[in-house]
Amino acid sequence: LGLALCAGSLCAASRAAFLYHDYCVIGAGPSGLQAAYFLQQASRDYVVFERSHAPGSFFALYPRHRKLISINKQYTGKSNSEFNLRHDWNSLLSHDRRLLFRRYSRDFFPKADVMVRYLEDFASLLKLRVLYNTAIVHVTLERDEQAWNGHYFILTDQDRQNYKCSSLLVATGTWVPNVVNFPGSEYVEGYETVSINPEDFAGQTVLILGRGNSAFETAENILGVTNFIHMVSRSRVRLSWATHYVGDLRAINNGLLDTYQLKSLDGLLEGDLEDLAIVKDKKGKLHITLRFYLENRNTSTGIDSITLPQDELDNFATRAPYDRVIRCLGWKFDFSIYNRSLRMMPGKGNKKKYPQIKPSYESRGTRGLFVLGTASHSVDFRKSAGGFIHGFRYTTRAVHRLLENRHHGVPWPSTVYPITQLTNSIIKRVNEASGLYQMFSVLADIILLRENATSFEYLEEYPVGVLAELEMQTGRKAPNGLFVVIMEYGRNFSGADKDVFYYNRAVGEAQHAWQSNFLHPVIYYYKHLPTEHEMRLRPPDWSLPRPDAVHHIVEDFLTDWTAPNAHILPLRRFLENCLSTDLRNFFAESCFLFALTHQKLPPFCRQGYVRMQGLVGSEGLRRHAVEAGLLEDYALTDSSGDRAPDTHKGSQDPLLGDHTMPVRPLQHLVNAKDE
Numbered sequence: 001l002g003l004a005l006c007a008g009s010l011c012a013a014s015r016a017a018f019l020y021h022d023y024c025v026i027g028a029g030p031s032g033l034q035a036a037y038f039l040q041q042a043s044r045d046y047v048v049f050e051r052s053h054a055p056g057s058f059f060a061l062y063p064r065h066r067k068l069i070s071i072n073k074q075y076t077g078k079s080n081s082e083f084n085l086r087h088d089w090n091s092l093l094s095h096d097r098r099l100l101f102r103r104y105s106r107d108f109f110p111k112a113d114v115m116v117r118y119l120e121d122f123a124s125l126l127k128l129r130v131l132y133n134t135a136i137v138h139v140t141l142e143r144d145e146q147a148w149n150g151h152y153f154i155l156t157d158q159d160r161q162n163y164k165c166s167s168l169l170v171a172t173g174t175w176v177p178n179v180v181n182f183p184g185s186e187y188v189e190g191y192e193t194v195s196i197n198p199e200d201f202a203g204q205t206v207l208i209l210g211r212g213n214s215a216f217e218t219a220e221n222i223l224g225v226t227n228f229i230h231m232v233s234r235s236r237v238r239l240s241w242a243t244h245y246v247g248d249l250r251a252i253n254n255g256l257l258d259t260y261q262l263k264s265l266d267g268l269l270e271g272d273l274e275d276l277a278i279v280k281d282k283k284g285k286l287h288i289t290l291r292f293y294l295e296n297r298n299t300s301t302g303i304d305s306i307t308l309p310q311d312e313l314d315n316f317a318t319r320a321p322y323d324r325v326i327r328c329l330g331w332k333f334d335f336s337i338y339n340r341s342l343r344m345m346p347g348k349g350n351k352k353k354y355p356q357i358k359p360s361y362e363s364r365g366t367r368g369l370f371v372l373g374t375a376s377h378s379v380d381f382r383k384s385a386g387g388f389i390h391g392f393r394y395t396t397r398a399v400h401r402l403l404e405n406r407h408h409g410v411p412w413p414s415t416v417y418p419i420t421q422l423t424n425s426i427i428k429r430v431n432e433a434s435g436l437y438q439m440f441s442v443l444a445d446i447i448l449l450r451e452n453a454t455s456f457e458y459l460e461e462y463p464v465g466v467l468a469e470l471e472m473q474t475g476r477k478a479p480n481g482l483f484v485v486i487m488e489y490g491r492n493f494s495g496a497d498k499d500v501f502y503y504n505r506a507v508g509e510a511q512h513a514w515q516s517n518f519l520h521p522v523i524y525y526y527k528h529l530p531t532e533h534e535m536r537l538r539p540p541d542w543s544l545p546r547p548d549a550v551h552h553i554v555e556d557f558l559t560d561w562t563a564p565n566a567h568i569l570p571l572r573r574f575l576e577n578c579l580s581t582d583l584r585n586f587f588a589e590s591c592f593l594f595a596l597t598h599q600k601l602p603p604f605c606r607q608g609y610v611r612m613q614g615l616v617g618s619e620g621l622r623r624h625a626v627e628a629g630l631l632e633d634y635a636l637t638d639s640s641g642d643r644a645p646d647t648h649k650g651s652q653d654p655l656l657g658d659h660t661m662p663v664r665p666l667q668h669l670v671n672a673k674d675e
Contacts (some may be wrong), residue, residue, distance in 0.1 A: 020165070021163065022045040022166050023165060023169060028048050028132075029057070029172075030056065030393070031173070031376075033119060033123055033128060035396050041095075042400070042404060042410075049135075049163075051136075054116070056115060058173055059113075059116050063213075064192070067217075068115060069109060069250045070388065072090055072106075074108075088100065090389055092393055093393050096125060096126065134157050136155050136337060137337055139155050139156075140342070142154050142164070153369070167368045167369075170371045172375060173331075174333050176333070177329070178331060180327070184278025188325045191210075196221060205320065205324075206226050207229075207324070210328035213250060215231060217328075220253050223256060228267070229267075230266070230269060233269075237257070243382070244494045245384075246388060248382075269318070275290055277294050279308075285323065286321060287322075289306070293307050344369075350382075351378045351381055355378070360463060361463075377392075380441070384442045394438060394439050397435075398443065398463055401413070406473075412476060414458060415457070419454055419607075422575055423568065423572045426447075440489070441486065442465070443463060444467075445458065445459065445460050445484070446482055448478045449482060454607075465535075467484070467529070483578075484523070486543060486544070488522045489519055500517075506555060510570045516552055519555070520552060520553055520555040522550065530544070549578050554566055554570075581603060586609070589631065591610070592609070
């Protein structure tokens with residue numbers, strides 16, 4: 001009995017040592033707070049760990065020169081809040097209208113300090129459960145068959161307090177500076193610590209390692225006070241307006257391109273940084289050489305005994321000595337806190353700074369571990385906006401919906417409509433949906449057809465990379481085919497070497513919509529849900545496998561896809577061809593004639609007229625139809641005492657053109673239907 005009591009007390013003490021939550025979120029940056037908001041709205045048991053004393057600690061330091069490159073458009077000419085989010089790249093999603101970023105700043109490119117204040121308000125006003133000054137220093141697994149995913153996540157903070165969680169959401173971003181080690185790299189200053197006072201660079205010659213926005217931001221700050229600036233990187237400069245990727249060089253920072261191309265001393269060079277070496281002379285000047293010149297040499301003997309490239313090639317590009325060398329190579333994910341049992345592995349190639357994850361944002365190595373925010377950008381790197389607030393606010397919501405279905409049996413939100421609303425539903429979404437617009441080629445609306453195509457179920461912003469798993473991930477069934485609504489750029493329009501301003505770059509005719517270059521809606525039709533095998537075999541630059549039919553809505557200069565002839569009519573005919581049905585709207589008079597002359601009524605008549613639904617007939621509505629040429633003016637013919645009019649003379653409906661049976665309006669039997 002004594003042993004049993006002792007064992008029981010030890011077990012109780014062990015349980016007390018772990019603070020349990022269903023969901024643990026590491027990081028209270030934008031993606032961590034966004035995840036916390038959705039968990040709180042769903043009344044889930046969660047906690048957010050933040051190592052700093054306030055949320056958004058990354059923005060307290062970066063960008064160093066304090067100007068964000070995420071746009072904050074105050075006016076769009078529209079009052080639709082969903083549409084306006086297309087041009088608000090800083091706000092997180094919430095029900096609180098006070099938490100729109102435009103209420104915090106009127107600057108088109110806001111200050112980073114405003115972002116810090118915004119995130120603090122987001123966390124406090126919504127009463128999100130964040131543990132500040134809590135740094136998670138180790139994460140491991142504890143196997144347990146009773147757990148949601150077959151294991152628990154054990155997190156340890158800096159005070160050795162342990163936390164146990166069923167699901168782990170990693171929202172730490174990429175904050176570890178990328179460092180390249182080469183001979184002399186100890187003389188290099190990091191972007192994270194270099195002075196931001198231009199006067200400290202007055203009259204100096206500067207070399208910048210890197211070619212991203214942080215490198216050009218640094219150059220822009222000192223452009224007017226330096227002798228000259230040289231910039232070296234492995235790859236050529238990529239302009240965001242050419243690649244259509246917001247992470248590439250933005251126009252706000254590219255002043256050095258002007259001074260380079262207009263021959264004002266500054267310049268850009270390409271080269272592998274690992275092949276470089278830096279030698280410091282007695283005057284403190286930094287000389288650039290190549291690593292192989294230093295092999296088997298003792299650099300401590302002085303620069304005079306070292307062969308420099310200009311000794312053999314007297315016009316070597318970087319032969320002039322530099323006063324300072326600055327490293328601006330971006331950041332990478334911190335893998336150090338994760339135990340090997342989690343199998344958190346870096347990606348391959350240019351994605352090695354991110355952890356490997358599936359298109360569902362779940363770790364490839366561990367079930368139940370999801371990566372959110374900037375660190376999840378490997379899913380759409382250099383393709384869409386998933387590494388930035390205006391992109392990952394939507395992917396975070398998608399992950400939350402996947403978790404709600406997996407762990408709580410809450411299916412993906414959907415709305416069921418009659419098939420007659422199919423065209424209208426698509427047109428509405430492509431004209432206002434912000435998630436489709438920002439996460440183009442990654443998130444898509446899914447339209448699941450019901451039996452006999454009499455109705456459909458509409459799911460918004462589902463990750464297309466896991467389309468084959470739709471039934472399992474959403475709790476919705478797709479036995480009768482589906483449409484996928486997605487936004488895309490033209491196949492060959494984007495690229496660092498592309499001229500995106502060439503003459504005739506835009507397409508305006510509906511018949512050439514498939515050649516559209518700019519962002520435009522594309523509708524894919526599948527008779528059956530694509531399989532995993534079909535998803536794997538799709539070409540690398542394709543978001544989806546080959547469909548049974550596809551339709552491009554022609555690009556529009558105003559991104560307003562509401563033109564009756566150019567946008568709506570071709571879409572409706574495409575849908576009709578896929579469904580073998582008539583999706584037009586009819587007046588009650590036409591439905592009445594169909595009922596007398598056809599065995600099968602169009603869906604609009606079956607779902608409206610036959611069920612006594614529609615607009616109630618009135619004199620004003622009748623007069624409007626007469627003036628539009630859609631109805632005969634029976635008042636005139638009745639008063640003249642002539643025969644009943646041919647109601648189909650000059651009919652706008654070709655299906656009714658061959659019928660000549662006179663029909664008088666039966667106002668007490670039919671309801672007038674408006675187009």
